[in-house]
Amino acid sequence: xxxxxxxxxxxxxxxxxxxxxxxxxxxxxxxxxxxxxxxxxxxxxxxxxxxxxxxxxxxxxxxxxxxxxxxxxxxxxxxxxxxxxxxxxxxxxxxxxxxxxxxxxxxxxxxxxxxxxxxxxxxxxxxxxxxxxxxxxxxxxxxxxxxxxxxxxxxxxxxxxxxxxxxxxxxxxxxxxxxxxxxxxxxxxxxxxxxxxxxxxxxxxxxxxxxxxxxxxxxxxxxxxxxxxxxxxxxxxxxxxxxxxxxxxxxxxxxxxxxxxxxxxxxxxxxxxxxxxxxxxxxxx
Numbered sequence: 001x002x003x004x005x006x007x008x009x010x011x012x013x014x015x016x017x018x019x020x021x022x023x024x025x026x027x028x029x030x031x032x033x034x035x036x037x038x039x040x041x042x043x044x045x046x047x048x049x050x051x052x053x054x055x056x057x058x059x060x061x062x063x064x065x066x067x068x069x070x071x072x073x074x075x076x077x078x079x080x081x082x083x084x085x086x087x088x089x090x091x092x093x094x095x096x097x098x099x100x101x102x103x104x105x106x107x108x109x110x111x112x113x114x115x116x117x118x119x120x121x122x123x124x125x126x127x128x129x130x131x132x133x134x135x136x137x138x139x140x141x142x143x144x145x146x147x148x149x150x151x152x153x154x155x156x157x158x159x160x161x162x163x164x165x166x167x168x169x170x171x172x173x174x175x176x177x178x179x180x181x182x183x184x185x186x187x188x189x190x191x192x193x194x195x196x197x198x199x200x201x202x203x204x205x206x207x208x209x210x211x212x213x214x215x216x217x218x219x220x221x222x223x224x225x226x227x228x229x230x231x232x233x234x235x236x237x238x239x240x241x242x243x244x245x246x247x248x249x250x251x252x253x254x255x256x257x258x259x260x261x262x263x264x265x266x267x268x269x270x271x272x273x274x275x276x277x278x279x280x281x282x283x284x285x
Contacts, residue, residue, distance in 0.1 A: 002066055003185055004030040004099075006054075006090065007073040009038050012105070015178035016071060016185075017047060023186060032063045054086035055079075060093035069185055070094055072104045077120060087124040091131050101134040103184050108141040108170065108197060108259050115251035136190045140177050141170035141197030141259045144278050147206065150220065151282055154210040159219045162203045163228035164252035170197025170259035171206075173278050180267045197259030198272050205275075213279050225250065 003024060005013050008031035020029055026046035033039035039049040052063035054075050064070065072090055077083045094102055107113055107121035128135045153160045177196055184190045201209075207220040223231070225246060232242045251257065265272050273281065 002028050002030060002068050003071070004032055004050075004064060004067040004069070005071045005073070006032045006052075007034075007075065008049075009033050009035065009042055010073065012174060012178050012181075013071075013073055014042060015175050016182050017043060019179045019182035020185065021047075030063075030067060032060075054089055055081045057089040057093050060089055061096045064093055064097035064099055067094075067097065067099050069101045070099050070103070071181055071185055072102050074105050074121065074124070083120040084123050087120065088127060091124070091127045091133070094133060095131055099133065101136075101190075102128060103136045103138055103181060103190070104128060105181065106137045106139045108139050108195065108257050110137065110139055113256050115254070115256050116247055117251060118256070135192065136184050137193045138177075138181055138184060139193065139195050139259075141172070141195075142257045143174040143177065144171040144198075145174050145282055147171070148282060150203075150206065151210060151279060154207070154216055154218050154220075155214050155283060157216045157218050159221065161221045161223045161228055161231050163223055163225050163246065163249040164203050165222055166202055166204075167253040167255055168200035168202055168258040169252050170200045170257055170261075171275070171278070172196070172198035172264060172272055173281065176264060176268065176272055180264050183267045194263045194267065195259050195261035196264040196267075197257070197261060198264070198278075199275070200258045200260065201275065209275050209279060213276050213283075 005016055007013050008017060017029060030048045030050055031039055031043050032050050032052050034053045036049055036051040050063040052059040075083050075086045106125055107118045110118060110121045110125050125137055150160055180196055203220055228249060229242050229246055232245060
């Protein structure tokens with residue numbers, strides 16, 4: 001059985017490969033990377049590295065030749081080639097190369113999600129459903145690491161604002177999502193859909209836990225969208241990033257990252273890291 005991980009030089013890809021190495025022979029793991037020299041530098045030496053860019057369908061097909069199972073890690077939006085086109089290239093290449101199974105890192109509740117961040121994932125799930133390939137959608141909620149700026153603000157006793165209101169977010173550590181992906185890749189009969197996430201928490205919950213963890217005095221204040229945007233602009237953030245972050249807060253407020261599912265701990269076979277311990281882990285890095 002040959003396993004491939006695309007976008008393998010990213011942190012998520014590296015975490016998956018390191019976890020796979022615990023149960024899979026290194027000779028059966030292929031890392032597909034955009035930059036081969038970087039791949040040689042950051043990935044374990046015993047893992048085979050193949051170069052292919054999501055923009056190049058032919059190179060992807062060649063890189064996927066002989067692969068049985070592919071972990072398809074979604075690309076970053078905003079490139080010269082749209083993410084939907086990049087993802088279509090991967091799906092087509094997997095079909096042509098004869099890949100048997102694709103696990104795709106998708107978006108929480110992608111079948112009902114409405115936020116702009118979900119659009120490309122919804123389209124990719126449709127492509128995979130129509131492809132004839134066996135698949136699992138790994139609908140990852142939210143990495144707790146995405147809130148590092150808030151965590152660091154709390155550590156330094158600095159106040160912050162948010163516009164997510166009472167929206168709940170299913171935080172878990174990135175390494176736990178990555179381990180979940182590795183486990184699904186090696187399952188004999190994986191499910192078609194996994195809703196991965198931790199116990200849903202609000203920003204108020206995040207602040208309360210951070211107070212207890214750090215012993216610092218600070219305030220995370222709930223504000224409206226306009227005030228949130230003004231705070232980002234006042235901090236010198238570029239207008240396009242202000243809109244991106246505001247959109248994320250609205251998505252959280254609307255409950256799109258509220259995942260009531262035990263899929264992730266079930267796949268891992270253990271409880272997720274507790275919220276205080278997860279915060280400690282990030283702050284120690």
